[in-house]
Amino acid sequence: MANPYKIKEVRAMEILDSRGNPTVQAEVLTQEAYGRAMVPSGASTGKYEAVELRDKDPKRFHGRGVQKAIDNILTILAPAIIGLDAREQQTIDAKLRELDGTPNKSRLGANAILGVSLAVAKAAADTGIKHLFEYLAPREEYVLPVPLMNIINGGVHAGNQLAIQEFMIMPVGFDNFHRALQAGIEVYHTLGKVLKDKYGPVGVNLGDEGGFAPPMQDTREALNAVITAIEQEGYKPGKEIGLALDAAANEFHTKGKYSIDSHRLSPGELLDFYRELSKEYPLISIEDPFEENAFESFSQLTQSIGQSVQIVGDDIFVSNSERLQKGIDMGAANSLLLKVNQIGTLTEAIEAAQLAGSNDYTVVVSHRSGETENTFIADLAVALSCGQIKTGAPARGERTAKYNRLTKITHDLGRNGQYAGNQFRKCKVTR
Ligand code: PGA
Ligand code: ZN
Numbered sequence: 131m132a133n134p135y136k137i138k139e140v141r142a143m144e145i146l147d148s149r150g151n152p153t154v155q156a157e158v159l160t161q162e163a164y165g166r167a168m169v170p171s172g173a174s175t176g177k178y179e180a181v182e183l184r185d186k187d188p189k190r191f192h193g194r195g196v197q198k199a200i201d202n203i204l205t206i207l208a209p210a211i212i213g214l215d216a217r218e219q220q221t222i223d224a225k226l227r228e229l230d231g232t233p234n235k236s237r238l239g240a241n242a243i244l245g246v247s248l249a250v251a252k253a254a255a256d257t258g259i260k261h262l263f264e265y266l267a268p269r270e271e272y273v274l275p276v277p278l279m280n281i282i283n284g285g286v287h288a289g290n291q292l293a294i295q296e297f298m299i300m301p302v303g304f305d306n307f308h309r310a311l312q313a314g315i316e317v318y319h320t321l322g323k324v325l326k327d328k329y330g331p332v333g334v335n336l337g338d339e340g341g342f343a344p345p346m347q348d349t350r351e352a353l354n355a356v357i358t359a360i361e362q363e364g365y366k367p368g369k370e371i372g373l374a375l376d377a378a379a380n381e382f383h384t385k386g387k388y389s390i391d392s393h394r395l396s397p398g399e400l401l402d403f404y405r406e407l408s409k410e411y412p413l414i415s416i417e418d419p420f421e422e423n424a425f426e427s428f429s430q431l432t433q434s435i436g437q438s439v440q441i442v443g444d445d446i447f448v449s450n451s452e453r454l455q456k457g458i459d460m461g462a463a464n465s466l467l468l469k470v471n472q473i474g475t476l477t478e479a480i481e482a483a484q485l486a487g488s489n490d491y492t493v494v495v496s497h498r499s500g501e502t503e504n505t506f507i508a509d510l511a512v513a514l515s516c517g518q519i520k521t522g523a524p525a526r527g528e529r530t531a532k533y534n535r536l537t538k539i540t541h542d543l544g545r546n547g548q549y550a551g552n553q554f555r556k557c558k559v560t561r
Pocket of ligand 1: 171172173174175176376378444496497499
């Protein structure tokens, strides 16, 4: 009998992401099924990320077309994997990397390579009539992640003056995912009312990730609004709902200093600022507190407040095992933000998560600010059972697609799915 997992065709086309920019969709057909993946795209991208190939043809989409990446899929990647077994993810990913031949996937494009890599996994899962998370990690029990819900947007994701890019809530004090999500949504809507009362209609403009982008400029002003919303909804800040930040500090760093809240702070002063914030507010997680090369500052902050506050590395690690290893060696951060398109293949992303887990780092699976309705990362978070996912505000289709997928997984798993809740820092990715 023919192998049902044998790849018989690969398709690719240019589709749109949530900002209306072109991106890659790849489709992989096995003998019996079909898998599709859509590639996300960042705005506050790290310098060390794998390369997203753009056409730079000013006549199409202001140069942002991805037709070259599509052509690379159709003419170079597809012929190399047709005939292979879709379950051979590692072999296929190794082949994709070899065909590219560069360390940062700049020849064929990480967007081309990732599209194929993820579509292969989905095709294999569907061929075996399995949920994607089950196919990726077959076992009896899974952990449902705490969502880091981005409800106030700043930085390059918003047209306001907030230096810090993301003000998030983490509904940790609940015993199941759906109830936690409900709390997050209630706070989000109440925050909308709080902001509208204070700033008028412009207070409820939205940023790229669906969070509010009110005309604020001060970090504490944003944190206070979030605390007010949590309390007005009747929830206890710090007990039921913790706060998290993604500073994305690369974006407000120039010439060795950080421009924030009308000040130009040295790394040491910025560290003190975070320490003060962590005393004043129930902050439980801070991502990218310093720029992408500041391993030293990351480790000082981790030394200082890392016990009570998770310190997450995004642009500094770019989901890259080599950079993560350097961080581990230096004690920089205690958590890895995992974005599949920063590294470009599923295999490498999983390896980075495992490296994090085996060194006692937590893992937060993450979307990008430019997203699609694809829900791969929801399944990935459950498969890794890493206990945390960052996928934006609980609003706008490209974000709610992930939340809805997690709700469906919660429902289907029943008793075999445990919400990470306030144990989120104890969840470690295992091999
Ligand atoms: P990006 O932002 O997708 O624009 O890079 C997300 C993040 O910094 O975590
Ligand atoms: Zn980030």
